[in-house]
Amino acid sequence: MMPVDYQSALHPAGPQAASIAQLWWFMLAVCVVVYGLVMATLVAAVFRAHAVRQAQAERSLTRTVTTATALTTVALFGILVASVRTGRAVGPPDGPVDPLGVEVTGYQWWWDVEYQSPSPPNTVRTANELHVPVGRPVRILLAATDVIHSLWIPNLHGKMDLIPGRRTELWLQADTPGVYRGQCAEFCGLQHAHMALTVVVESPAAFEQWYAAQKQPARPSSTTQTQHGEQLVTRGPCALCHSVRGTDAGGRPGPDLTHLQSRRTLAAGTLPNARQPLEIWITDPQHVKPGVKMPPVGLSTEERAAVVAYLETLR
């Protein structure tokens, strides 16, 4: 089970999120003080026994108001400086770094995650789950092919939009190992609410292990049931949209299923990844996630059992 506040801007797990949180606390302090002062003066002004107005009083009032305005301007300038400095701090690093390059593409309503690698066979493709090693800068290239989405992992950084026809990027780094949650923050249609991704921050060793496993194609299935399931998946309806590396299934419109079992959730964070949810999901996706692009494919009971059995071998 995931920890409390695994999707919160106030519990930073990396330098970027940390400096933004710092800025937040600073601004909160300033604003609380200002608000307190204004409200106190207001209450005093309303309830004070009023004096007879004379020119003298007006002049002193003018002085007070002018001072207050001047102070406001100064405070705002301070906020501007703090904001710009934070902006620099959370931007792309100036010095030379060896970042981990990830390309995240938003679809209605899931995330395609591709780890770039100088040698093409090392490229790893997964979905709705992002693994990051502790302490290494990550350069996320963002793209969208249908509508505008926005990648937001509050514990690591602010959000950045994915815009069709444009390339955007997001630099982040994670220092605290753990499992965090990100979510689409730009309204993108029917299932905008169910477009989340899991972010796993782990030690470099653990990351390398995971990466190596992800590179592998799917294992051929052994039992008759799983073989039946493989037939259905790779020759049947599933393969038009999903790909399972190492088989004939090469569909692109849907998430890559090669290592489905290595992920924590199904349907972009809609369901936990386990047998029963998986069965429910395959049986009637439109009930679980109304409007999702995955159709009910009308499998018989034993067909479904076979498919689930096969999918469970994809670890």
Add this chain to the structure above:
Amino acid sequence: MTTARWLPVWLLLVASVACERETRRYRELPASASRPGAIAISELEPGGRTPRTPVLSPYQENAYGIAEGKRLYSAYNCNGCHAQGGGGIGPALMDEKWLYGSEPDQIYSSIAQGRPNGMPAFGSRVPAQQLWQLVAYVQALSVQVPRDAAPSRSDDLNGHAAEAQLDIKVPRMTGHR
């Protein structure tokens, strides 16, 4: 006052039409969207013609269904052979010529059962609901659907006008490099 008396009737009419046009029909597999039974691939039958019973295309008046069909048309790579309806390896879908019939159920079986000379059978891979959505889109390509349910242009490189405008043929100008 007669108009006033007819108003509710008229409104109901519009309502029914509008609802059919706009409903996002993702939850249900429409009753009529089952696979039609054995469908003659050719009109030639022993013992002369029997009048064919028309099968309704469940999505042909539903904007959402047609749009889904449009998405699948490229997702399932139909445009690989038929292009954007203009045809290529496969026959054009925008013109009036139909090799295997233009009735919804005929289009359905063309996709489901495949056709000689290269059209594969998708029946075993594409669920009925999506097949019907594809049928609706193919009908849209040949302007057989209501204009206010037809999809408009796509957000991609397209030489062709939006499906909704297919019947306003604008002459291309001699200015292309």
Add this chain to the structure above:
Amino acid sequence: MNDLRIDVSHLPTYAFGHRSLMWWGVAALMAIEGTIFALLITMYLYLKSRALEWPPGFFAPMLLWGTVNTAVLILSAVPNHLAKRAAERQDLRGLRWWLGVSIGVALVFCGVRVLEFRTLNVWWDSNAYGSIVWTLLGFHTTHLITDVIDSLALETLLFTGPMDESHFVDAAENAIYWDFVVIAWVPLYALIYLAPRLA
């Protein structure tokens, strides 16, 4: 109970220029339309700045008719100005005549405008460039037609009545609006016909 009175019965019942309500109404209208023109121009430049080649995949519009039309439009300022003067002199005959001439010139312009659309070398649904030039030209044409209709109505009124002095004010404002349509065209011409050649 107060007995101080300011008697205004001696004041005139109409006034020209910025003294009249109509002038301010037209000014506000021109502010609105002007903003739309400015935004359209900005859109054009924005799209241009995002394109690798401009015009993308098409020849620039042919200069001939656009240039002819610009000349016609600038010429039309003359009868229009005379009409305005006649209106301010409250010279009905003169106003009838010069307004008629202005309408004639405007109609010529609209005729040539049809040819202009033909010389754009692109359709609105070809690409973003086509969309913006058609919109620019179309929006300006809309203003032309509106003002022509306005002038025609006014001209009819001048012959049939019923009218009073305030209609001279309307005529003057109508002339001012035509000047606006003329002035608005100059940057549009530069944008539609010259910008693609500079790029």
Add this chain to the structure above:
Amino acid sequence: MTPPYDQSGDGLSNAEIEQLTDTWREPPGLVGWLSAVDHKTIGLRFIVTAFTFFVLAGLLAAAMRVQLARPDNDVLGPDLYNQVFTIHGTTMMFLFAVPVVLGIGIYFVPLMVGARAIAFPRLLAFSYWMYLASGLFLYTMFGLNVGPDRGWFSYVPLAGPEYGVGKRADVWAQLVTFTETSGLGVAVCLVVTIFKLRAPGMSLNRMPLFVWAELVTAFMVIFSMPSVFLASGTLIMDRLVGTHFYNHAEGGDPLLWQHLFWFFAHPEVYIIFLPGNGLVSTIVSTFSGRPAFGYTALVLSLVSTGFIGFGVWVHHMFTTGLPQFGVSFFTAASLMIVVPTGLQVFCWVATLWSGHVRFATPMLYALGFFQVFVLGGLTGVMLASVPLDAQLHDTFFVVAHFHYVLIGGSLFPLLGGLVYWFPKVTGRMLDERLGRVVFWLFVVGFNVTFFPQHLLGLMGMPRRVYTYPAEMRWGTLNLLSSLGAAIMFVALSLYLWNIVRALRHGTPAPGNPWQASTLEWATTSPPPPYNFAPLPTVSNREPLWSASWPDQPIITGLATDRREVLVTRLMDADPDHRREFPAPSPWPFITAVAATGLYVGSIFTPWAVLWGAIPTTLGVLGWVWPRHGQRPSDLARALGGAGTEQRRS
């Protein structure tokens, strides 16, 4: 203080008064009702219609709060929820907030500047009918399941031809075109009225602050609405005739939409709350029994807000990856606009400080304004910062922020203003005790609803989600927020009940119940069709408070047998000339019907624009064509007869 000119019209004979009434009265019957042009009639229609839409949008909000009250709720499905939140936002922004502030201006600006009528009354009538048509159009379509579902911002490509399936996005776009037509028309009427119809002696630097606020607002309408007009127009073209403004593959750009939209939609925020600021100035000054402190400072703040308001739109686009340097500029501008707003707040506090405060209901709403609006302003400062906005943008924090700004900055003053001016409009007083109860319920309900949403945003809850998983632990705060919404609901129902009851048996209002200083209280309540029997003149900013008021000169010599108004000069408002105003006419209504046909038709076919233009043009011609029997003029006589009959009886 009773109105110095009572109905007998000191300076006008009873016969003249009767003639005035007869001249300016709205014609009877249905046709007369459709022909109305009196700014009080139209203004009231604007206000009543706007609050009707406010109630509808409020019910939609309630539906949303029910859906979000607990995790994984399924009262509303995603399809319906998206329509509901879109129509809630669209209604509140386009059909309530803007029309209502303009409507209040339509009703009170001519009264506050001491004018007989509003400029271009038929344009005003047309604007109202367009506005009404737009609202009916939206809700009819919603009833037909064609309600817009792409958000009130209608971002492309989601609302574009490919992903905006069906006609829902077109409905939104045409609704916008409708309401902008209406808003622009009203803005023109207000500007010209304020510039040219002020009472003699009311130079610009003597105008009431509310009038200044409406003036700046009208100008912002004139320069911002063309932008969204263009945006919705190009969106319709993209969807209907296949243009490519927003198609990245053919050289268009989705961000172009965002620029056009926010270049309008940010100024719209100021359009919505500047009149609110004007109301606060009025109420604070009246109930402190002294002129608003720092008149010049307040006016300059309004004007500079108006200008800076056009330079901050990009802070809605901080997460789109625009160049760092550019966005810093917009951060600076967004922070700079806090200065004039802050200055205004300080001036109001100074007014209260040096005045003698009376706690009538309107004053309570003004104080509520401070509590809410200042907080919203401060969260606005936070959102102006690019990095912080990257965390808060499109979360419930922003939802909380702009409800604090808009409800605080506009609705609180409006609710106060309605109580304040209710006696002027109806001649009856609202129940003060119930009014106070309602206020406290409302202010508590509001804070309980929206304050928790700040925290939800920080806890990572994005906007526009139709539900959320239980494990996110957002349930409690959402439930709290929904409870607050229930309290607000009760409060507003009681507010309406108070009005309904007062209309029947409210105590008759004295001439100037709040001892206010502005001209609208110098005539009877409700005001006669001609506003003021003899037109007033002024010689200072607080006419009704000045000792010299009783022997302030009055205007005579304006015709009483026809709709003649006094046009004054721009700066010093010296009498310039007399202008005859158009009589009531059904043509604006007819034109609006034709234009409605054009707009609605153009959702389905581009040809509707052409065929709709013809009847619309005819309508306009019928509207502007002079009728026989206007004032006989030497010219007309010279022309031999045309128009020499006396005005029809």
